[in-house]
Amino acid sequence: MTQTPDETASDAGSQLLDAALMHVPFDGWSDTAFRAAIEDTGIAPAVARGLFPRGAIDLAAAFHRRGDDAMVTALQQHDLSTMRFRDQVTLAVRLRLEAVEDKEAVRRGATLFALPMHAAEGARLVWGTADRIWTALGDTSRDINWYTKRATLSGVYSSTVLYWLGDDSLEHQATWAFLDRRIGDVMQIEKTKAQLRKAPGLSSVLKRADSLLSRVKAPKSKHSNLPGGWTVPR
Known part of the structure; x- marks a missing residue:
């Protein structure tokens, strides 16, 4: 079944958040953790920034x-x-x-x-x-x-x-x-x-x-x- 653009974005956001949580205990909600999540998921940096414009701040808010x-x-x-x-x-x-x-x-x-x-x-x-x-x-x-x-x-x-x-x-x-x-x-x-x-x-x-x-x-x-x-x- 083909996903809608919103569903695709939601999945990508969840993947980034899950990946970031592996790094947060060591790096905090930081740009380092955000970049590591991008690398771990293989999601294009431009897409990641589109989903979380403020980087780790938006990831922390999404986690909450x-x-x-x-x-x-x-x-x-x-x-x-x-x-x-x-x-x-x-x-x-x-x-x-x-x-x-x-x-x-x-x-x-x-x-x-x-x-x-x-x-x-x-x-x-x-x-x-x-x-x-x-x-x-x-x-x-x-x-x-x-x-x-x-x-x-x-x-x-x-x-x-x-x-x-x-x-x-x-x-x-x-x-x-x-x-x-x-x-x-x-x-x-x-x-x-x-x-x-x-x-x-x-x-x-x-x-x-x-x-x-x-x-x-x-x-x-x-x-x-x-x-x-x-x-x-x-």
Whole structure:
């Protein structure tokens, strides 16, 4: 069966990424690893640069998104209907980490995206992971909650990854305990916010804040050039 151009490009990209992963533990996500992947696969350098214009940076990003895809696939195989929502989120983060086959590749990626010139890219990737998790769990929020959910989960995910990278406990049990504590912290914050809304002196202030924040809207589509929207009251 003849492949479409998109399928051919996808196959070539996967081959390059797989080949690069053999070199990343030694050379990091570097141009050296990128050139080695090109040589190993025999893919024309011009084609490789067309698929990954920034070289190893784009390869590292593709590696991260591959993990997101694996997490969503694994999450779809679980029955979430009987699980508490906090447990669903915990499971999703755990599956995301368990999707990693090479911890050293993640460690090298964390080092790369910690550099000032690549920090924004790293933040986008983490936000993308949080978005994939919330979307997979059926989040339908389209207001300010769309942002706060992803921002909060991005923080939980980032801290858990850093803990996981240094965790040498049996089957990463220490990491899962750390993750459960972080989710618990978030739930406690939400509980405190709910209590504040009932406080006589703060309820009116919070209601005005909610009225203002209600104008913030989630992105209309993934292809939108703007991060969100703002409705003007009539």
